[in-house]
Amino acid sequence: MPHKLIRIERVENDRPGRPVMIAVAGDSAAGKTTLTAGLAEALGPDRVTTICVDDYHRYDRRERKGLPFTALHPDCNYVEIIEQHLQLLATGRPILKPVYDHHTGELTRPELVEPHEFVIVEGLLPLHTRLTRACFDISIYLDPPEEVRRQWKVKRDTEKRGYQTEAVLAELERREPESAEFIRPQRAFADIVVRFAPIAGRHDPPGTPLSAELLLRPTMNHPDLSRVLAGNEQRAIHLKLTRDADGRPVDTLHIHGYVPREESLVVEKAIWERLGVDAGEVPLTLGNLGGGVRSEPLAITQLLLLSHLLDPNR
Amino acid sequence: MPHKLIRIERVENDRPGRPVMIAVAGDSAAGKTTLTAGLAEALGPDRVTTICVDDYHRYDRRERKGLPFTALHPDCNYVEIIEQHLQLLATGRPILKPVYDHHTGELTRPELVEPHEFVIVEGLLPLHTRLTRACFDISIYLDPPEEVRRQWKVKRDTEKRGYQTEAVLAELERREPESAEFIRPQRAFADIVVRFAPIAGRHDPPGTPLSAELLLRPTMNHPDLSRVLAGNEQRAIHLKLTRDADGRPVDTLHIHGYVPREESLVVEKAIWERLGVDAGEVPLTLGNLGGGVRSEPLAITQLLLLSHLLDPNR
Known part of the structure; x- marks a missing residue:
C-alpha cells in the first residue's frame, strides 16, 4: 500500500521544507491555469512551484495520431512516473520533469523543478490514482458545465494554439468517452x-x-x-x-x-x-x-x- | 546520511525484483561502452538495462560554450537527479531518464527505463558521490594509460561523432584539469x-x-x-x-x-x-x-x- 506509506512519510516529515501540495484537476480548458495563475501570483513566485501533469504524455502529437486513444487516457501518460514525481515533490525533493510543448505537440528537453513552500499541480489526471491523491494537502476539481467549457476550449485553442474551430469541436467529440471514464470521476476525490x-x-x-x-x-x-x-x-x-x-x-x-x-x-x-x-x-x-x-x-x-x-x- | 538509508533499504529489499547494479566508470573514450556492450550481449537484452549517466548533462553543447567548465564537471550535470534515479533503479523502480544526443549535442525527449535483473550504469561520474556509490553491487573503473585513451578518443570522435582531430586534442587539453579533479578520483572507489x-x-x-x-x-x-x-x-x-x-x-x-x-x-x-x-x-x-x-x-x-x-x- 504505497499510498499509505507516502501518507505516513508526509505526516512524519511535517516540518519546514515539506511543501503544501495542491491539486487543480479538470478537463481541458476547464479554467485550471486561470485559477492557478492568480493563486501563484498572490503567493509570489518565490513561494510557489507550479507544474502541469499533462507534461507526462507518453506519446507526442504525431505518435498519438496512430493510437486508439486520446491524450486523456491514462495509457497515454506516464502515470507511474507522475506518482513517483509527486511523491518526490511531496517529500521535498527535486524532480527532472518532462516537458510537452503544447504549441508544437512535441516532447522536449526535461527541466529541473525544485519544490517551494507551495506546489500547485494542475492538469488532466492529478487525482487519477490513490497514490497521486495521497500526495496532496488540498485538491480542487474544476467543473464548469460542458457548454461553458466548450466555448472556453474553442476560444483558447483557436486563439492560442493555432487550431481551427471545427478541429477543436471534433476533438472534443472524440475525447468525450475518455472524459467520462477518466477525467470526471476525479471530481469525487476533490x-x-x-x-x-x-x-x-x-x-x-x-x-x-x-x-x-x-x-x-x-x-x-x-x-x-x-x-x-x-x-x-x-x-x-x-x-x-x-x-x-x-x-x-x-x-x-x-x-x-x-x-x-x-x-x-x-x-x-x-x-x-x-x-x-x-x-x-x-x-x-x-x-x-x-x-x-x-x-x-x-x-x-x-x-x-x-x-x-x-x-x-x- | 541518505547513503546509509539506501544501503539499508537495498539489503532489506534483497529479493527477486531488486536488480544487481553495476557501475562502469571512466574518462571519455576509456572503453566503457565496449566493455559494457559485450557484457550486456552475453547476459541477454531481456535481463539487462544499460544507462549512461552522461545523459544527465545540465546544459547542451551550445550552452556549454559560454560556461567556464566542461561536461566533466559535476556542476555541468544534474548530480542530485543521478543520485535519485540510481536509488530508484536500485530499489527496482522505473525512471524517466533524460537523453543527451551525442551527435547533435542537444538534450531531447526523455525515455522510460525499467530496471531488469541487471542494471549497468556507465559514464563519466557514476561513482562521484557517496550516495551514488551506495547504489552499486559492483563497481568498475576503466583506467587505460592516457596515451592509449587519447588514441581511442581521437579515433572515435573523428569517425563516429564528426569532429576534427585538432578539435578533439584541444578538448582533451581543456578537460584535463577536470579529469584530474573529478573523473580519476573515482578509481579509488572501484x-x-x-x-x-x-x-x-x-x-x-x-x-x-x-x-x-x-x-x-x-x-x-x-x-x-x-x-x-x-x-x-x-x-x-x-x-x-x-x-x-x-x-x-x-x-x-x-x-x-x-x-x-x-x-x-x-x-x-x-x-x-x-x-x-x-x-x-x-x-x-x-x-x-x-x-x-x-x-x-x-x-x-x-x-x-x-x-x-x-x-x-x-
Whole structure:
C-alpha cells in the first residue's frame, strides 16, 4: 500500500521544507491555469512551484495520431512516473520533469523543478490514482458545465494554439468517452469542486460575469465562513447545506456574478483580513481572467483557496 | 546520511525484483561502452538495462560554450537527479531518464527505463558521490594509460561523432584539469580497476592486442581464481598480490595480449565452466572490439565480470 506509506512519510516529515501540495484537476480548458495563475501570483513566485501533469504524455502529437486513444487516457501518460514525481515533490525533493510543448505537440528537453513552500499541480489526471491523491494537502476539481467549457476550449485553442474551430469541436467529440471514464470521476476525490456557470433561470445582460458555486467537502477543515458572511446581506455570497449527487453532505457556497463589484469587495476584504498573515490590501492579481477582464466570483474563490493555503491549522 | 538509508533499504529489499547494479566508470573514450556492450550481449537484452549517466548533462553543447567548465564537471550535470534515479533503479523502480544526443549535442525527449535483473550504469561520474556509490553491487573503473585513451578518443570522435582531430586534442587539453579533479578520483572507489595497455619493456609486433591488468580490491568477494589458474602454465593469465598506489593490498590479475589465442581459450573455457549456470559455450560476443576485431584479454575480463554477476553468493 504505497499510498499509505507516502501518507505516513508526509505526516512524519511535517516540518519546514515539506511543501503544501495542491491539486487543480479538470478537463481541458476547464479554467485550471486561470485559477492557478492568480493563486501563484498572490503567493509570489518565490513561494510557489507550479507544474502541469499533462507534461507526462507518453506519446507526442504525431505518435498519438496512430493510437486508439486520446491524450486523456491514462495509457497515454506516464502515470507511474507522475506518482513517483509527486511523491518526490511531496517529500521535498527535486524532480527532472518532462516537458510537452503544447504549441508544437512535441516532447522536449526535461527541466529541473525544485519544490517551494507551495506546489500547485494542475492538469488532466492529478487525482487519477490513490497514490497521486495521497500526495496532496488540498485538491480542487474544476467543473464548469460542458457548454461553458466548450466555448472556453474553442476560444483558447483557436486563439492560442493555432487550431481551427471545427478541429477543436471534433476533438472534443472524440475525447468525450475518455472524459467520462477518466477525467470526471476525479471530481469525487476533490476537497473543493468549483463550478463557474450562469445561474439557471436568470436572464442577466450579456457581459455579466459567471457566478461560482463551490462544493466544500468535509474531507478537510474549511475556514469558518459563517463569521465572514455574517456581516453581508447574503447577496454576493451565501452558504447552503446540501447533498452532492452521490448523497454525501456538502456545504455549497454560492458567489454571484451579477452582484455589483462594491458588494463583492466587502466580502473579499473580510476574507482577506481574516487571513491575518501580514495581509495588507487584497491582491489585484486575484480575479484576473486575462485581457484586462475581471471576475469577482473568481477573486473570491481564489481568496478562499488562499485562506486554506495560508491557514497554519490546515 | 541518505547513503546509509539506501544501503539499508537495498539489503532489506534483497529479493527477486531488486536488480544487481553495476557501475562502469571512466574518462571519455576509456572503453566503457565496449566493455559494457559485450557484457550486456552475453547476459541477454531481456535481463539487462544499460544507462549512461552522461545523459544527465545540465546544459547542451551550445550552452556549454559560454560556461567556464566542461561536461566533466559535476556542476555541468544534474548530480542530485543521478543520485535519485540510481536509488530508484536500485530499489527496482522505473525512471524517466533524460537523453543527451551525442551527435547533435542537444538534450531531447526523455525515455522510460525499467530496471531488469541487471542494471549497468556507465559514464563519466557514476561513482562521484557517496550516495551514488551506495547504489552499486559492483563497481568498475576503466583506467587505460592516457596515451592509449587519447588514441581511442581521437579515433572515435573523428569517425563516429564528426569532429576534427585538432578539435578533439584541444578538448582533451581543456578537460584535463577536470579529469584530474573529478573523473580519476573515482578509481579509488572501484571494486575492480581495468587497465588495457601494452606491456612495458616488450616489443611486440604491431597488431598485438593490448594486455589487461585487473586490480581486484578486497572490497568485494572475488571468485577463487587459484583453481581456475591452477591448470594453466601462468602465461595467458596470472595473479599477483601487490599494493595499490595508495598502499592498500590488492590482487592484480594480468592477462597477456601476446599469448596465442588457443591458450587464452583454455582459460576462458575454464572460467566459463565454473559459472555453472547452464553455461553452454563461451559466448562469441565476448572480446568484441567492433569491426570484427577480437581481444582475448577483453574476453577474459568480461568473463570474470560475468562470473561476478552470475555468482549467487555475490
